[in-house]
Amino acid sequence: xxxxxxxxxxxxxxxxxxxxxxxxxxxxxxxxxxxxxxxxxxxxxxxxxxxxxxxxxxxxxxxxxxxxxxxxxxxxxxxxxxxxxxxxxxxxxxxxxxxxxxxxxxxxxxxx
Amino acid sequence: xxxxxxxxxxxxxxxxxxxxxxxxxxxxxxxxxxxxxxxxxxxxxxxxxxxxxxxxxxxxxxxxxxxxxxxxxxxxxxxxxxxxxxxxxxxxxxxxxxxxxxxxxxxxxxx
Numbered sequence: 001x002x003x004x005x006x007x008x009x010x011x012x013x014x015x016x017x018x019x020x021x022x023x024x025x026x027x028x029x030x031x032x033x034x035x036x037x038x039x040x041x042x043x044x045x046x047x048x049x050x051x052x053x054x055x056x057x058x059x060x061x062x063x064x065x066x067x068x069x070x071x072x073x074x075x076x077x078x079x080x081x082x083x084x085x086x087x088x089x090x091x092x093x094x095x096x097x098x099x100x101x102x103x104x105x106x107x108x109x110x111x112x
Numbered sequence: 113x114x115x116x117x118x119x120x121x122x123x124x125x126x127x128x129x130x131x132x133x134x135x136x137x138x139x140x141x142x143x144x145x146x147x148x149x150x151x152x153x154x155x156x157x158x159x160x161x162x163x164x165x166x167x168x169x170x171x172x173x174x175x176x177x178x179x180x181x182x183x184x185x186x187x188x189x190x191x192x193x194x195x196x197x198x199x200x201x202x203x204x205x206x207x208x209x210x211x212x213x214x215x216x217x218x219x220x221x222x223x
Contacts, residue, residue, distance in 0.1 A: 031209075033211070042215045
């Protein structure tokens, strides 16, 4: 089976812009979770989707949003980018969120 | 109190030795536990999952779980330089559809 794919892999934006990241889960997986990873904060949970429904959201401002499509692909959006949003954004898929999550390669976002 | 805490690193071990990594968690209802390895600049990759109390072995890796003590550990036997990485402990919540990660322990295996 193909693994989790994320696009784009690298992104440079400026403050105030918005960005959309995409994630395609492993075939058959219906749960997609998003995480932000920074050197100072480690891996932090953003949100989880299952069958197009957001079931949990981490402690991030409303500028961070996401959605899941009927084919389980997911997107996350960050509006009004801030310098502190520079991070590695990771997507993980599983058949159910409490089961093993498999990570994609991540999208490295740099906000200037 | 953090949800998942790992022993602080970095941990340096000689080649061939045993590396011991520890993790404690706060949610007593947690039922799923995972160890991930992350090389610098890469995404986490799964090493082991464990759901029941006791030991689980997979090659040179052994995970140990004690739910009563809210403790999970990972042993790496016969450590190799290729084991040099950051190891992340992850715990599934009791009903909140998310994994909580520890800060990670960086392991360096000296040749």
